[in-house]
Amino acid sequence: MRILHTSDWHLGRSFHRADLLGDQAAYVDHLLEVVASEEVDLVVVAGDVYDRALPPVDAVRLADETFARLAASRARVVVTSGNHDSARRLGFGSRLMDAAGVHVRTDPASVGTPVVVDDAHGPVAVYGLPYLDPDAVREPWGLTSRSHEAALGAAMARVRADLAGRGARSVVLAHAFVAGAQPSESERDISVGGVQRVPTSVFEGVDYVALGHLHAPHTLDERIRYSGSPLAYSFSEAAQVKGSWLVDLAADGVVATTFVPAPVPRPLARLRGTLADLLADPGLAEHEGAWVQATLTDDVRPRQPMEQLQQRFPHTLVLAFEPTTTLPGTPVARPAAGRSAHDVTLDFVAEVRGLGATAEEAALLASACEACTGDRDADRENGPEAVAG
Structure with missing residues (x-):
């Protein structure tokens, strides 16, 4: 049988x-x-x-x-x-x-x-x-x-x-x-x-x-x-x-x-390296049609990494970050009297990314903090530094 x-x-x-x-x-x-x-x-x-x-x-x-x-x-x-x-x-x-x-x-x-x-x-x-x-x-x-x-x-x-x-x-x-x-x-x-x-x-x-x-x-x-x-x-x-x-x-x-x-409709690939290497390495051409899990080893987290990866690997589904070295970052400050929520969020960005926020990102974070405050009129009168979390 x-x-x-x-x-x-x-x-x-x-x-x-x-x-x-x-x-x-x-x-x-x-x-x-x-x-x-x-x-x-x-x-x-x-x-x-x-x-x-x-x-x-x-x-x-x-x-x-x-x-x-x-x-x-x-x-x-x-x-x-x-x-x-x-x-x-x-x-x-x-x-x-x-x-x-x-x-x-x-x-x-x-x-x-x-x-x-x-x-x-x-x-x-x-x-x-x-x-x-x-x-x-x-x-x-x-x-x-x-x-x-x-x-x-x-x-x-x-x-x-x-x-x-x-x-x-x-x-x-x-x-x-x-x-x-x-x-x-x-x-x-x-x-x-x-x-x-x-x-x-x-x-x-x-x-x-x-x-x-x-x-x-x-x-x-x-x-x-x-x-x-x-x-x-x-x-x-x-x-x-x-x-x-x-x-x-x-x-x-x-x-x-x-x-x-069984037939393989789309292969799987697990890629690891810096963003620049993954985007430039000609040896990775065979994975351009695969489902991709990428682990970036950049010391500083790149901006818009998923968008950049999908330019070459359009089926990238999972993105992780494992820097090869640990850069000294700014300790994340907790809200305290006289310290604005905006300052705390800027410290947080610097801590997790290893690089401070750009002017555009800082402005966006300020808007977000303002939107979350309980008394918007008071914040407008006192300025961004008065925004409390």
């Missing part, structure tokens, strides 16, 4: 306020092309279909179109909910979708009931484990420990009990943080009381485990893998190759895998 393992679509997510829905739609096109060209029998989506519990209307529309296209393809589909999804909303209509070959599993009570997919070598039992919040399943499942390991352990006990009477090959989908993998900055913390990691031993006895939650592809062992997200959702993922796993499940349960890279 040929399986395509994907996860963490996060439909509706933006990237530092940049809309990604068009890029996510392009990934769906790629997914369908792989299903057709590689003759995929089963697509598994291991959670986080949406980016939030109440997804935007356009994201819901894209998910609907995606599932309809997958239903019309040659593949069966099993989808589980992740910690970003609303299990109830994602699971709406799941019994109707079963008839179309798209099996959405979001109810913890059903973890021991597989979707059975047959190939020339017999049945494959596919167990979709939704994201299991330990607090939500602790009481109904009688758990003695408040942890993800306890929740997944209880779910896998149900899986093994069902599997024991089948003699079938097995696939498990799970959305969790499994020990041995490294997170990115864009995943939501799912720790409960500091306990979040799950050992790989929880999944003993399963032929292939399709994991979701972490956004980088990981191989924990030959049969336990993260596919990662199809797009980069933070600059910490700039060096990651995104995609999905193509898994061949043999008659004896042995797996062979191939990583299928």
Whole structure:
């Protein structure tokens, strides 16, 4: 059986306020092309279909179109909910979708009931484990420990009990943080009381485990893998190759895998240096079409740095300042009797920028201080030096 393992679509997510829905739609096109060209029998989506519990209307529309296209393809589909999804909303209509070959599993009570997919070598039992919040399943499942390991352990006990009477090959989908993998900055913390990691031993006895939650592809062992997200959702993922796993499940349960890279609609670049260097360095030409995170190392903070950077790198989204040396600045004075708010703001500018305000900036700050005063007439009579914060 040929399986395509994907996860963490996060439909509706933006990237530092940049809309990604068009890029996510392009990934769906790629997914369908792989299903057709590689003759995929089963697509598994291991959670986080949406980016939030109440997804935007356009994201819901894209998910609907995606599932309809997958239903019309040659593949069966099993989808589980992740910690970003609303299990109830994602699971709406799941019994109707079963008839179309798209099996959405979001109810913890059903973890021991597989979707059975047959190939020339017999049945494959596919167990979709939704994201299991330990607090939500602790009481109904009688758990003695408040942890993800306890929740997944209880779910896998149900899986093994069902599997024991089948003699079938097995696939498990799970959305969790499994020990041995490294997170990115864009995943939501799912720790409960500091306990979040799950050992790989929880999944003993399963032929292939399709994991979701972490956004980088990981191989924990030959049969336990993260596919990662199809797009980069933070600059910490700039060096990651995104995609999905193509898994061949043999008659004896042995797996062979191939990583299928996803299209890159716009690369990510993390640039560092002085503003002048970033604007002039010919070696940075390859990043002019990328999403850019720039860290400026100028000792004196440049004026209008974002505007200048976007002249060369129009898709600059994030700007940070880390001067290479610390210049002695003017200590920030606090308002005191006989000292105007205008003077305090001028000191503040000098402190954070390492350079005093220009005449134009000083005039603008004076106007702002005047606008904030409680007695404007008194300030006009007494002059700017009388303005109090």
